[in-house]
Amino acid sequence: MSFTSVWLREPRKPSGPGRSREEIVAAAVELLDQEGLDGLSMRKLGARLSAGATSLYWYVATKDELLELAYDQVWGEMAVVDPDEVGWRDALSALAHSMRQVILRHPWSGDLIGRLPALGPNALHVADRMRRMFKAAGFEGSVIDFASSTLTAYVFGMTIPEIAWNAAMGQTRYDADEMRATVRKAAADFPEMLESVDLDVYEDPQAVRELCFDFGLVSVLDGLERRLAT
Amino acid sequence: MSFTSVWLREPRKPSGPGRSREEIVAAAVELLDQEGLDGLSMRKLGARLSAGATSLYWYVATKDELLELAYDQVWGEMAVVDPDEVGWRDALSALAHSMRQVILRHPWSGDLIGRLPALGPNALHVADRMRRMFKAAGFEGSVIDFASSTLTAYVFGMTIPEIAWNAAMGQTRYDADEMRATVRKAAADFPEMLESVDLDVYEDPQAVRELCFDFGLVSVLDGLERRLAT
DNA sequence: AAACCACTCGCACGGTGTACGAGGATCGTC
DNA sequence: GACGATCCTCGTACACCGTGCGAGTGGTTT
Numbered sequence A, B: 001m002s003f004t005s006v007w008l009r010e011p012r013k014p015s016g017p018g019r020s021r022e023e024i025v026a027a028a029v030e031l032l033d034q035e036g037l038d039g040l041s042m043r044k045l046g047a048r049l050s051a052g053a054t055s056l057y058w059y060v061a062t063k064d065e066l067l068e069l070a071y072d073q074v075w076g077e078m079a080v081v082d083p084d085e086v087g088w089r090d091a092l093s094a095l096a097h098s099m100r101q102v103i104l105r106h107p108w109s110g111d112l113i114g115r116l117p118a119l120g121p122n123a124l125h126v127a128d129r130m131r132r133m134f135k136a137a138g139f140e141g142s143v144i145d146f147a148s149s150t151l152t153a154y155v156f157g158m159t160i161p162e163i164a165w166n167a168a169m170g171q172t173r174y175d176a177d178e179m180r181a182t183v184r185k186a187a188a189d190f191p192e193m194l195e196s197v198d199l200d201v202y203e204d205p206q207a208v209r210e211l212c213f214d215f216g217l218v219s220v221l222d223g224l225e226r227r228l229a230t
Numbered sequence C: 001a002a003a004c005c006a007c008t009c010g011c012a013c014g015g016t017g018t019a020c021g022a023g024g025a026t027c028g029t030c
Numbered sequence D: 001g002a003c004g005a006t007c008c009t010c011g012t013a014c015a016c017c018g019t020g021c022g023a024g025t026g027g028t029t030t
Helices: A021-039 A042-048 A053-058 A063-075 A088-105 A107-113 A121-137 A142-169 A176-186 A191-196 A199-203 A205-228 B021-039 B042-048 B053-058 B063-075 B088-105 B107-113 B121-137 B142-169 B176-186 B191-196 B199-203 B205-228
Strands: none
Touching (some): A021 A042, A042 A053, A063 A107, A088 A205, A107 B142, A121 A142, A121 B191, A142 B205, A176 A199, A205 B205, B021 B042, B021 B063, B021 B107, B042 B053, B063 B107, B088 B107, B088 B205, B107 B142, B121 B205, B142 B205, B176 B199
16 A cells, blocks of 8 residues: 555654754745745745755655645644533534634645545544534434534535635735626526526625525534434 | 636637647646646647647647636536426436536546636536526525535535545555554544444445435435425 | 738746755764 | 764756747738
8 A cells, every 4th residue: 555644654753953844834834825835835945944945855755745744734723612512513613614714714725635635633633523523413333424524525615615716816906896797797698597696795705605604504514413313 | 806717708719620729628638637637737738739838828828727628628527407307306416426426537626626716608507507406496596506505515525535535545456454554543542533433434435435425415405405494 | 922810839937846965063982 | 082873954956847939830811
């Protein structure tokens, strides 16, 4: 079996007092946040740490490995609450919202979801907590995994295209009228669509996306809860 | 507003009898299927069409534009059925399965979901059909859009990490015992997880993913259906 | 014949990841 | 103090990338 991943290697180097893996990963996350996935290059990262580009290869086998580490860092930001304190539904709901916020804060991580399996310690931690929540809800056996996958899928699937949308909008100021005109033109071939689509949506797209996310989240949780009542 | 996208430009060139945009896009999809997103380069694509690398730039403004075109090609493969014939639930279920299959067949498209908004004619067609299905179910106004987003999100979110998993597995033959050992080691710090996780899962991961997808799909549809009963 | 046009493509530029091997710094042991 | 060994840095080099530019080619129109 190949399956090369940082997480399956021998324990890391003890790391002396100089540069450390953690420091490098932190700088990478910073650079990724500022310049996106394409903005991260070993040379730029090296410069930011006042080091040569190839010096980093002492701490990290490859750029992909660095991305694996940065990706798990993101998972570490997701906030879990104890289901015993707020109830499983609220706990899951809060976790879902947190996941969305974290991904939107680090848009580059959306690109990595389809490329790297989430095997880092932080990702496993989150997965473990979500499992507990579903267990607290009354799920058992492999259904716990199915339910977790379903909720995670919903959050990712809702958030990832949101990133694309934000990126396409770019830095230009948003103009509701102009956007409406664009949509009207783009969807000219679909009269039914235009007829029922609510063009007021483009007045405050941020708020609508929030609304949409909540709608879907409630629906998914309802659907999952229904599996309990057999 | 910037928002540069192929779809918002003036109608395409008439395209004479020689090389055509369609031909180039088709070759690009073929290359992407064979070598993945990183495997597509203008030089390789040019060679495949026995053309110079930069010749393609006559038909396509930029590589990103080519990707937009290829991406929409994928949307064109998704199969829609008429909700009047099979009922809205079956129609949506079939569409969801089709979307998953198509994305798995073109794994590179998973990476594009987070980068390009789905604005091509084929994507709009699918969106329009899904809207009709939800309309046939009884949804109204912007709730149609919310429900569509929710279902699409579920399908994407379930499928995209599946791509990552397939990619990580690589070409090496799958060994259930070895995989179990790896998982046991990776999850050593999460005793609860190991205790309830079903290790038989690794006997036939393909079948389990299928099962998981169906479970989530039924749940999502149930949750959405519940929104109808106000 | 001349002018225009649609189209092709070689070259060059500035970027990328990273293999390699020569160096420097620091430490343990004699 | 001397001398390896080990840890760590990094300049150079290679193969590749997207694509701007401008020269060239062939067919059609005037």
